[in-house]
Structures are given as C-alpha cells and as structure tokens.
Amino acid sequence: MYCIETINLNYQFSENEKVLNNINLQVSEGSIYGFLGPNGAGKTTTLKLILGLLKKQKGEIMIFGQTFLKNRIEILSNIGSMIETPSIYSHLTARENLQVLQKVYRCSKDRIAEVLELVGLANTGNKKAGNFSLGMKQRLAIAIALLHSPKLLILDEPTNGLDPNGILEIRELLKKLAHLQGITILISSHLLSEIEKLVTHIGIINYGNLLFQGTLPDLINKQKLSSFIQFSTSDNQKALEIFEKNNISILSINEKISIQILDKSKIARINEQLVLNRIDVYEIQTVKSDLEQIFFDVIKD
Amino acid sequence: MKFIYSFQSEWLKKRRSLAAWLVVIGAFFTPTIILLVRLKNYQALPKLNSAEDFWIKLWFTNWESMTILLLPMGIILAVALITQIEYKNNSWKQLHTTPQGFSVIFFAKFTVILVMLIELFGLFNLGIYLSAVLPSLILSDIPFPTAPIPFSQFFTGNLNFFIECLPILALQYLISLQFKNFLVPIGFGFAIWALGIGMTSWEYSFALPYNQAVMDFLRNSGNLKREISVNLPLLAFIYFAIITFASYILYLTKREKG
Missing domain, CATH: 3.40.50.300 (P-loop containing nucleotide triphosphate hydrolases)
Incomplete structure (x- = not known):
C-alpha cells in the first residue's frame, strides 16, 4: 500500500x-x-x-x-x-x-x-x-x-x-x-x-x-547509462573503423568520438590497437553526468 | 465539541490584532467624547442629572454617532481585519488542511465576529453608564443621576440595534471571504453605507441592507418625519439569514482554498 x-x-x-x-x-x-x-x-x-x-x-x-x-x-x-x-x-x-x-x-x-x-x-x-x-x-x-x-x-x-x-x-x-x-x-x-x-x-x-x-538508485543507474567515454585522436576516421571492428557502439562523432562506457581493460586494449595502427591518442576521458544533469536531461526530453 | 475547539482557536488568533483593539476603541469612543463634553459643561450637570428622562437622552446622544457612523464603519473594518489575518499571513491553506469541516471553519470564524460585536455592545453600554456617573465621582459637587435606569428599554434597544447590524456583518463577511485585497470589502462597505446615508430621505431607504439601524434610530429618536410600517429587526434578520446562506455556499464552492 x-x-x-x-x-x-x-x-x-x-x-x-x-x-x-x-x-x-x-x-x-x-x-x-x-x-x-x-x-x-x-x-x-x-x-x-x-x-x-x-x-x-x-x-x-x-x-x-x-x-x-x-x-x-x-x-x-x-x-x-x-x-x-x-x-x-x-x-x-x-x-x-x-x-x-x-x-x-x-x-x-x-x-x-x-x-x-x-x-x-x-x-x-x-x-x-x-x-x-x-x-x-x-x-x-x-x-x-x-x-x-x-x-x-x-x-x-x-x-x-x-x-x-x-x-x-x-x-x-x-x-x-x-x-x-x-x-x-x-x-x-x-x-x-x-x-x-x-x-x-x-x-x-x-x-x-x-x-x-x-528510487534514488534507479536515478543513479540512469546516470550511469548516460555516461560515456571520449577519444581524441589524430585520425578519427581510422579510429572509427577500429571501434566498429570491436563492436563498440559509437554515440557521437565531432572533434572527439564518444563511445559507450567500457571497463578499464577493454579501454586499454582499444588504446593499444589505436596506437599499433599509428593513430595518436591525445586524450581518453570518461564523462559522467551528475544527478543534476540527469534531472535537466529528463525535463528536457 | 469540534466547533468549540475551532472557536477557541479562532479566538486566539485575534489576540493583539487590530480587530481586537478596534472593539475597545469603537466601544468607548463616543462615551469618552460625551464624558469630556459633560465635564467641560459641569455647571449644567446638576440639572441634567436630576432630569426624569436623563438616561433616555444620554442613550440617544450616545447611539446617534454609533448607529450612523461608528457601528457600520467598525463592523466593516473589523470583519475585513479578521479575515485579513488569514490572507496577510498566507494561512488559509494551513487552516484548510487542518482536520476540520469547512462548515466548522466558516461558522467558527463567523461566531468570533458575532461575539466581538456582542463585546462591542457590552463595552459601549458600560461606556454609556460611565459617561453618566464618572463626573459625579470625579467632581464632588455633582450629584449622581437620580432617574432609574430603564433596563428593559435599553435591553430591547440594544437587541434591535444588534439584529439590525447583522446584515452589514454578513455581507461584509461574504465579500471579505471572496477577495484577498483588503480594499475591496472596505470600499464596498463604505460605498453601500454612504449610499444608505445619502438616501435616508427616500421612502424605502429602510430596505437598503445597511440602513435598518440608522432608520430605527431616526424613528425612535423622533428625527424621522414619516412612518415606517415595516418591522426593521425582522427585515434585518431576513437579510442576515439570506446573506449568510449565500456566503456559506460561496465559501464551500470556492475552487481554490488556499
């Protein structure tokens, strides 16, 4: 009740x-x-x-x-x-x-x-x-x-x-x-x-x-789902092919490539592959939305 | 029982409020003026105090300004001030979320205003009495009034004036419950009162809802040259009952209660 x-x-x-x-x-x-x-x-x-x-x-x-x-x-x-x-x-x-x-x-x-x-x-x-x-x-x-x-x-x-x-x-x-x-x-x-x-x-x-x-954990879960990883490389086009070969979902592409959240070991392997393919990796960043951002995202939707 | 508790709660709210002071000031205003006038003309008091019709004359002198001006104005102000306690403090919403029926809230507040009016009448009568006897207590050579107090006549007069004020009280309560802006009930009341006073020479002016007490006073004091065949207290009571019922329905059906 x-x-x-x-x-x-x-x-x-x-x-x-x-x-x-x-x-x-x-x-x-x-x-x-x-x-x-x-x-x-x-x-x-x-x-x-x-x-x-x-x-x-x-x-x-x-x-x-x-x-x-x-x-x-x-x-x-x-x-x-x-x-x-x-x-x-x-x-x-x-x-x-x-x-x-x-x-x-x-x-x-x-x-x-x-x-x-x-x-x-x-x-x-x-x-x-x-x-x-x-x-x-x-x-x-x-x-x-x-x-x-x-x-x-x-x-x-x-x-x-x-x-x-x-x-x-x-x-x-x-x-x-x-x-x-x-x-x-x-x-x-x-x-x-x-x-x-x-x-x-x-x-x-x-x-x-x-x-x-x-519940609050439900909202926190939503927060996790809306987090992503950004790669900044010297050749985004070539990097995209590598991500696709590894079945990684691409979320957005602009100056940086945003991909789904991965565990640490997988990030390391992808980074290794990029470097082996002579792509310079300038930055790898995990972007986490805070709860306030989730709130704004929800009301924006 | 619920009503008693609700009434007590409403009574507490008016503590130290302007409405509470208004009752005291309104009740003693005219008697104080009359007392001062009597003290100023103290040489005439021995003759006045020994007159057979001393109390009747004093009664009408006191009631003149009361029925024409102070009573309607006082009621208009006091009712608005009582309802404004809730508006000013944003407390209608608090009141309406207490476990009380809307009828209980409506009538508890209304009863507080009625009791304040009774209080005003009581203090006013005390004021009349004091304006009569205080000069004799203050000045040693002034005798006390010798004529007996016509209690029965005063009681009937009080009762009639009280009933004749009720339409003013009910209509002001109706307006004050509907409008948050303090100026609306004040302006409305003043306009109806002024209209009534301005039309006292009209044959049917007794029918105006704020005019019964004035017309009753003018008739009984011998200041009205025409006859009024209508029972003024009864007419006032009918107005009071109709307006109170309308006020209650409007309050109950109000879409937003806070």
Whole structure:
C-alpha cells in the first residue's frame, strides 16, 4: 500500500491551460519522496490537490489507502503540511502560533514545547513570529506541521530562500524525523542538489507530466547509462573503423568520438590497437553526468 | 465539541490584532467624547442629572454617532481585519488542511465576529453608564443621576440595534471571504453605507441592507418625519439569514482554498 497514490490525476485552470496530465504519483510508506520539477511544472498544484486545497477535476487521490474526498478529516488528522511560504500568524509568538493549532488538533499541550525544542525555537519567548528570520519562520512552519505527530509530512519547497546553512539545518531536521519517527515525507523542490542527500525516492515532473519516478538508485543507474567515454585522436576516421571492428557502439562523432562506457581493460586494449595502427591518442576521458544533469536531461526530453 | 475547539482557536488568533483593539476603541469612543463634553459643561450637570428622562437622552446622544457612523464603519473594518489575518499571513491553506469541516471553519470564524460585536455592545453600554456617573465621582459637587435606569428599554434597544447590524456583518463577511485585497470589502462597505446615508430621505431607504439601524434610530429618536410600517429587526434578520446562506455556499464552492 502506498502512503500517497494518485491515479491519472488531471487538472486545468482553464480549457487551454492544462496543468497536470495523468499524474500517477506513488509515495511508499516510510520513504522520503523528492518531488522535483522546475518552477511552474505542476508540483504545487499536485500537492494542493492532494491536500484538498484545490477541487479535484479528474483522477483519483488515495492517501493511507483511503479516498481523500470521502475521508478528508480523518486523513488530514494524520498529515502535516507546509505549502509554499510558511503560514504563520505574524502578530503571535511561536508558542501562540502553536496554541492556535493545538486547539484544533486537540493534541497534548506538552507537544508545543516538544516541537519548539525539536526545531530549535524553544527560546524565542515573547518575540513575535513576524520578527523572525526566514529560516526561523520555516522552522516554525515545520513545528506546526509536526505538532500533532503526523504520519505523513508534505512540504512544498521548505528550503526556498534559505542560505546554505539554513538548507543544511532543515535537511538534518527532516532526516532526523524520518529516521527517528518513521514519518513519510513528500518534499518538493526545483533543485535536485538540494534534496538528493535526503531522499530515498524521486519523482520528476515538468509541464504537468510525471517524467520519472523511482528510487534514488534507479536515478543513479540512469546516470550511469548516460555516461560515456571520449577519444581524441589524430585520425578519427581510422579510429572509427577500429571501434566498429570491436563492436563498440559509437554515440557521437565531432572533434572527439564518444563511445559507450567500457571497463578499464577493454579501454586499454582499444588504446593499444589505436596506437599499433599509428593513430595518436591525445586524450581518453570518461564523462559522467551528475544527478543534476540527469534531472535537466529528463525535463528536457 | 469540534466547533468549540475551532472557536477557541479562532479566538486566539485575534489576540493583539487590530480587530481586537478596534472593539475597545469603537466601544468607548463616543462615551469618552460625551464624558469630556459633560465635564467641560459641569455647571449644567446638576440639572441634567436630576432630569426624569436623563438616561433616555444620554442613550440617544450616545447611539446617534454609533448607529450612523461608528457601528457600520467598525463592523466593516473589523470583519475585513479578521479575515485579513488569514490572507496577510498566507494561512488559509494551513487552516484548510487542518482536520476540520469547512462548515466548522466558516461558522467558527463567523461566531468570533458575532461575539466581538456582542463585546462591542457590552463595552459601549458600560461606556454609556460611565459617561453618566464618572463626573459625579470625579467632581464632588455633582450629584449622581437620580432617574432609574430603564433596563428593559435599553435591553430591547440594544437587541434591535444588534439584529439590525447583522446584515452589514454578513455581507461584509461574504465579500471579505471572496477577495484577498483588503480594499475591496472596505470600499464596498463604505460605498453601500454612504449610499444608505445619502438616501435616508427616500421612502424605502429602510430596505437598503445597511440602513435598518440608522432608520430605527431616526424613528425612535423622533428625527424621522414619516412612518415606517415595516418591522426593521425582522427585515434585518431576513437579510442576515439570506446573506449568510449565500456566503456559506460561496465559501464551500470556492475552487481554490488556499
């Protein structure tokens, strides 16, 4: 059973503006799912639909194995969320902000001190939330999301606008939550580098289409497949004949010849053959795409 | 029970907000002015305080500016400020992802505004009383008012004015829930109020949704030369019920909730 499952989820703001196209999101229980895509790809719309902030038009949304619309209140009592900018009452203190939500969730009052401690805001006293730094506001928003000990956390770009130190802090906090409390986390971002060290699963969305969905190793595998070796020689034409004779796939030819990834011994043998055929080999280079490049390749396709 | 918790949560949100202060300022504004005027003209107070109709006169003096200006303006501002708490803090989305029915959210917030109005009426009445007795407490040679307080008349008057304010409150709530821009409900409310005040001489001006309290005041204070055969509180209550229902449906069917 998936913690979140959307089946052919579609959404459009107007007839000509299709925002989501058959999104089949599958977030496994206990996973940290990174929902990636550039700005305007459809991430926030998907998350808003999952949380019932937008009226569903076409498709199904299942959370904890239940249909969202029929079990809205029960489902929401197990979800903590933060969509886009933090929702914080700026005229209230951190504690008062949590009191507002504690009344609604009817959780223990002790939780307020616990979550404030957890996010490092226990000593903010009477300081109004409006005077907090962006990082503190983000942490308070996470504290609000965690107040009722949810099973699922949905965070929309929680590190947006934070400095590198703030990003690191939030990442460590989320890791701690996932490992210690076993919370399933769905986190969206437009930068893979920001969440690749955190997530176990990844979904990549662009122009409303889910282009990739799988585990991080799946994506790393994709990365390996997109790596290649480049040869720079004095006679590319003659070198090509040698590659073909050895059944090596040629990926591209320009100033350099790009071939499939080979193991080290095979590279050495090919190099030997090139030299024996009086071809000067100036450079042999393995080109590895980083995950960020894979992400861009996926959204480009 | 769920509604009680939701109400408590909504009540907490207005702590230290401008809306909360507005109730106190709005309630004591006119009584304070009247108190200062009475203190300034203290020589006339012994005669005024011993008059049989002291309380009725004081009541109408206080309610004049309240029904015509302060009450509608206060409601327009307070309702907009209460809903703006969510808009300004981007917190509608947070509120709508809490495990509460949309009806509970709608009516909890609405009840907070209603309770604030009751609070305003309570403090205003206290203000009227203080404007009457404070000069006698401050100045030793001023006697306390001798006439008995007409509680029953005041209660009925309060109740009628309260009911007659409800259409303003409901319509402002409807507009404030639909528009993020603070100026829309304020501008709309001000325009309807100005229209109503400008048309008080019109035969059917009592039918304008913001005019029942004003017309009731003008009628009861003897400032209206024509008869109004309509039950104004009942008319106001019908408006209130219809507008609240429309507001509720519009809120429920809103496509985006955050």
